[in-house]
Structures are given as structure tokens and as C-alpha cells.
Amino acid sequence: MEFAEEMKNRAFAALDAAGIATIGPRTLACDTEQAEAALAEIAGQGDIDLLLIIQITFTDASMTIEMARQSNVPVAIWGVPEPRIGGRLRLNAYCGINLAAHALGKAGLGYRWLFSSPDAPGITDKLTGLAASSTGSAVSVERFELEADAVADRVVEKLGRARISVIGEHPAGFDTCEFNANELHELTGISVDRVKLDDAFEKAKSAPAERAIAHRAEAAKSLAGLDDVDQEQLDRSFRLLCALEDIADENKADSIAVRCWPETFVDYGCAACGPMAMMNQAGVPSACEADVYGSATTLMLQELAGEPVWMADLVDVDETDDTAVLWHCGLAPLSMCDPEAQAEATIHTNRKMPLLHQFPLKPGRITLARLSQAKNEKKLMIAGAEVLRAPMAFTGTSGVVRFDKRVADVCTTIMDEGLEHHFSLAYGDHLGSLRQVAKRLNLPVLQIA
Template identity: 50%
Template sequence: MSGKATAAERRIGILPLARATFDVAFAEEKLAAMLAALDAAGLAVTGPRHLLFDAEATRAAMKDLGGQAITDLLVLQVTFTDAAMVAEAAQEFAQPLAIWSIPEPRLGGRLRLNAFCGLNLAAHALGLAGRDFGYLHAAPDDAGIEAALHGLLSGERMARDVDPHPAAGDDPRGVAAADAIRGARIAQIGRHPDGFPTCAYDAGRIGELAGVRVDELDLGYLFSRAGSVDAAQLADARAFASAALSGLDTVDQQQLERSLRLKPAIEALRREGSYDAFAIRCWPETFTEYGGAVCGPVSMMGEGRVPCACEADVYGALSALLLQKVADAPAFLTDLVDLEAGDDTGVVWHCGQAPVSMADPDAAPQATIHTNRKMPLLYEFPLKPGRVTFFRISQARGRTVAVIGGGEMLKRPMAFTGTSGVVRFDTPAENLLDRIMGAALEHHLALAYGDHRDALGAAAKSLGIPVLDL
């Protein structure tokens, strides 16, 4: 990356980033393995050899590195973190910047690290800032990891921008869907979390796109409306969940009630505001201030064809809405949390909010709790096998493009708790990683079953935006 320092001259400053809401013991184990791999590669490494859990610790580490003659800055993305500290480090250090994230086993349990998603957020932030960066997503015990690390730090794994192409097609489904979202109304309930530029939006730009109007509502207002839900509405919400899920009686009943109350509260807001979709700040306040997860109600609303994007992602809500109209079926706004070149697959996941019609028919959907925040209601099931389409109206690198991709959801055991599926994309996993990093895409993609790529191309053409193929 530096192009000037030889391997012997290079001095690598490291920032091992993590969050305490993930599996700290496992993260510490993985960090030790990452450091051992760097040492075995003969790289001169300086900086903290412990996890940095917050901004204060990270800034202290950056200050210390600033006083040293480092040639490169390497972010060790040990667990998920938002992009704030990577963006700050990119401004603080002029030296070449690289990020190394690590995969985790797909064992059906909790998503213990979610490091890939942290890499994705960081890449998007760096793309918006026009900052060059290198990237690596690999286990510290992979064969050839030492060579991969040398390649990362010598500039062989730089993010290369991906050129979109003009949209094409006249599929009437796409044209009709583009027409249907013109003048759409989206309610953003609460502001997107700090460090999530992936979820930011510009009212003027989204308005110009299709006359979309966004109303910004206070998160506390949603909580207040949930508190005023009557017994009959609450009973209806519970019956709706009970018809699809087993295990409702196994979770904390007071927290379950608070969670269920959010569904009729959102429905009331939809009726009053004539909203087509919602973008809701789901954490931490739904847990820390309200006391119940919105994930289950989001699944229910999605099944009812009212997309609700988490993390107040307005463009995510609009993307799900358009895809839903093209597919004439529910859409699921998901994270891509893993890519494995050896198996040529990825894992799409979200806490527990996929529409229940997407469940594998051989797996009974279960009621569960949020893996980090330990509150209900979340849905839990593996996604059913079949052809799937991915879509997002993206603002990556400061331009508006339609991201379109396809793949095959495989019949595999549940990769991680919540709602998740193992997918073989049309693009090989290794190449897909390069495209996502190069385009610096957002971490949310809308998913629907069926092959709708041609129709989405027609929708993009109607909206006057180019296409970026996954």
C-alpha cells in the first residue's frame, strides 16, 4: 500500500476494534490468533494488543500511534463495530489504511462476532470519504494467511471502484413498480445510529428520485403509542404471532407484551400518515428505554407488505418497497454477514425479522430473544431454498445507483440464530467480496424470492438511475 517502505522497513500500527455486546471471550481468542499470524508473518506491529471497546480507548490508542513512526495503519475488525472510529482514524492518519476482518463458524448459534458487517460499514464510510483502503476477510489460521497479510499491506488488496452501467429493460413489472413508488411516503422513526452512514439519507435527493416524502417521527412517540394499545389490539398481535411461531410462552411475558404492542402502534401510524414503509431506529432504545424488541413486529409488518427497515435506514425501506412491488411478495432487508470462497457461499441474516413466509417449510419457526440484548420478540428460522433476488437503491460513493444481484438460497442448516440463510450468489463469493468493497456498498440489501433482475433493471431505467451488478 505504501509503495515506499519495504517489508523490513514497514512498521504497522494496529487498532483492534470490538464491542462488548458480542462474545468477548471468543473475540479475545480470535485477536490472539490474529496477532500470532501477524507475528508469524514477520511484520513489525505496534499498538494495543487488546480489544478496544469504545471511542475513548480507541482515541487513546490513536494518540499513542500518532507519536510513533508507523508506515501503515491496520484496523483489526474483530467484532462488529460501527464505522465511526475507522472514519476518524482515516482522517487522523495519512498513512495507507487496511482492514482485516475475520469469519466465524456457521454453527447455528448466535452471531458471536459479526465482523464482516463491521468491515462493510467501514468500507462504505471510507468510500464516501474518498479514502483508499485495503481489505481482507480471512481466518487467522487459513492456509496462506501470512502471504495474504503481506499482500494486504503491500497494496495488492486495494478496494477498486466498480463502474455502474446504464439501466436497460422494459419489463412492465418494473415500470409499474417504479410508478408505484412515485410519491411514496416513508416514516423514519428515530434517527439512524451514529457511525451508520449506510443508513443516512438526504431529503432532497430522495425526493428528486421519485417524489418520495420522508416524515421524521420521534422514537419516543412510537413508544407512547405502544403504551396506549388496548387489550383487543394486543390480543390480535399475539394471535398473529402465535399462528406462525411456537415458544411464545417460553420468553419473558412482560417483555413479549411490550414487543407485541409495537405492531398495532406501527399500524396505527401507517393508517394516520398513509405511510408505505417505515425506517425504525431499533436499537439500543427499544431495549434500553422501552424494554421489548421491534424485530418480531417488523417481521409481521413485512409479511403484511409494509416494509420496516431497521436502524432507521430510509433507502433500505424504499428498496424493500420497490422490490416487494416488483416481486408481488414480501421483501426482507438483510445483512450480508459472511462470504466464504472455499464453499462459494454467503450468509444473509438479520436478528429475527424475515417475513415468516420465507421460512424453510421443514423447519418450525420459533419465538426467541435478541442474542445480544436478551429480549423478545424475534422470529427464528432458516430461509427456504429457492431462487432469490437482491436489490438496493444505493448512495455508495456519493452516487445513486440500483444495486441488483441474484443467487440461490440453499437448503442448509440454520447458520446463525434469528433469521438467516446460506446463499450461493451468481457471482463467485471471492469476486463478490471485491465488488462490495470496491463499490463501498451499504450493509443492507433487500431480498425477495424469485428472479426479478430484468424487472428491476426496467424500474431503474424508469427512475433514471444506472445499475451496479452484484
């Protein structure tokens, strides 16, 4: 909270220095009631020209949507970056404005946006431009001619008979994870089974002890630090892995999507990240936050790459060195670990429970994709990038990447298009086959890099 308070104060100082008059409270709004009170205070002070929502930390998009709907003026969202120092991702503001942009776009609400430090060079011009600018313009999608591609044929055939088990409901305010099972089936042929979260927990609790012990012994071959975390919580993690395996086996699921928080922490007592990472490694792509379209995309990429895949958030962009950071708590499969680093067992940075993987990604060529519903139009987003060998940016699993286009342009497209905050990735260059998969599914392609 201290860092968030500091960044909030610096943001208001930048607004003052830019000569932009503001009304409303200058305190952090940490819950719905505080946000509603802030909006009421603003409404009681007369007409305004712009509603600026300063996204100091990650939040879901529910209050942003509510404030935008109540406002009769343009809306802008401003997120602030944080240093890549290998510690916990304290703010995660970029992911927050990404989530908000998607929700606003899906609701048909216009928005302006900024991702910049309050102390960045040219911040005054950026802020005055934000106050005066119009909403971003859409990027043209592409359609490609049908070409012979045996790999694309195989992927489409695989999707046409695939099953996804979704465990629990997606979190409130995560419009990025909404899905319609019938629409997904019509588009890809994928069938979706629903599993209650409590049923998954009961399966975990009843898992044989020897099976959980065997999973721990296998994990100890690659993960350092298993003895350094809470052992009861660690045992629950391996029991949850057993439950996920059983659900996938019983439902003949090719991929799963899991409501991984908060219930796994508060109701069951461990983190789901490590077990889901192990499912990824075992060839059952696993998506956080019950993101079914993300799960479908990871399955698509796994079939293309023939190796484990991962779904991550884009959490930071740095125009000074033209890089970005892909991160998720601790979900990456062990095969993606940089061979010069030691994979570690760790705890969730917020909930302080195991099991998570922790390591930087190995360097190499990657392809990113997202079966997207941004602005209520289905499309396939694709991008090419390179993972750079770099120190671990944040705790958990993360990679520093350089896109095939300038990171500023990539960021602009993501935000203007209101793309989802989850991106699936696989090592290798699969852009050509992805275009042909899209053609076979009658989907337009949005290539952002």
C-alpha cells in the same frame, strides 16, 4: 469477549508469523477512549507504513473514520469470520468492515481490506499483500436501453406516490443509513414523514390490551415458544406492533424505517425485530436502523415480487464452499421460513429480550437489490442468488446463499465499491425488471452477481 480475545490473539500471531513488524497495544479497544489511546500510542512511536485496524467484532464506523482522518498513511481493515454453528452471531466482523468501507468511501478516504481467518491457508501471503497493495479499483456501472416493461412501469408509478415513515434517527456511525429526503423525492417521487421514537413508544403503551392479545393469538398459529419468553416484554412487542400499524395507517405510509436499537430495549423494554417482521409479512416493508434507502428498496422489490420482502446484512462469506450468509436479528417475514423448519419465537442475542422470529430461509431463487449512495454516487445495485437448504447458520433469521458469481468476487465488489451493509431481497428472478426500473429512474446499475 473470550472468543473476541482469542481471535485477536490469533490475528497478532498471524502477523508475527508473517514477519510483519507492528507497534501499538495488543489489547481489545472496546470504546472510543480506548481506541483514541491506542492511536495516540501508535503516533508516539514514530513513523509507520500502514494503519491496520483489526475488526474483531462489529462496531459502527465512527472511530474508523476518525483514525483514518488522523493518519497520514494508508489504512487497512481486517475482519475475521466465525463458524456457522447455529448459535448467536458473536463477532459479526464482516458486517463491521462492510460498514467501515462504506463510510471510508463516502468520506473519500482510501482503504485496503481483508476478510480471512488468522489460520486460513495462505494467510501470510494475504497479510503481506495487504501491507503492500493499493486500494481496490472501482467496478464499471451499466446503463441499459429503455424497453417496454409493464412491471417496471408499475413499480416506478408506485414509488412516485409512495410514502415512508422514518421513526427516530439512524444510529451514529451508520453512514449507510444517511439520507436526504429531498434527494430521494427527486429521484423516486417517494415522500418521507418523520416520527419521533418517543411518540411511537407512547402509542405502544396506550394500545388497547385486547388488540395486543389478538396479535399474540395470531402469532401463536405459526410461532412456537411464545410461552417461553418474558411475558411482559412479549406484551410490549405486540403493543409496539400496534403502534407501527397505527403510524403506517395515520401517515398513509407504504413502508417504514425504524431506529430499532438501543432505545427500544433500554427505554421501552422489548425488541422491535418481531413486530417489524410482522409488518413485513403484512405488506409494509420495514427497515432496521432507520435506513430509509433500504426501506425504499424493499418497497421496490415488494412491488416487483408481489409478496413479502426482507432487508438483511451479509454477515459471512466462505470461499471453500462458495456460499454466504444473509442474516438479520429476527426480521424476516414468516412466509420466508423453510417449510421443513418450525418458526420460533426467540430473544435478541445481545439484549436478551423478545420478540424475534427465528428460522432458516426456504430454498429458492432470490433477487437482491440496494438503492445505493456508495461513494456519494446514486446507483441501483442488483444481484441474483439461490438460497440453499441448510441448517440455521446463526440465531434469528438467516439464509445460506450461493450467488450467481463466485462469492469471492461478490465480496470484493462489495468492499471495493464501499456498498451499504443492508441488502433487500425478494424470492424470484427480478433482475430484468430492476434494470428497467433503474432506466426509468435514470440510475446506473451495478450488478454484483
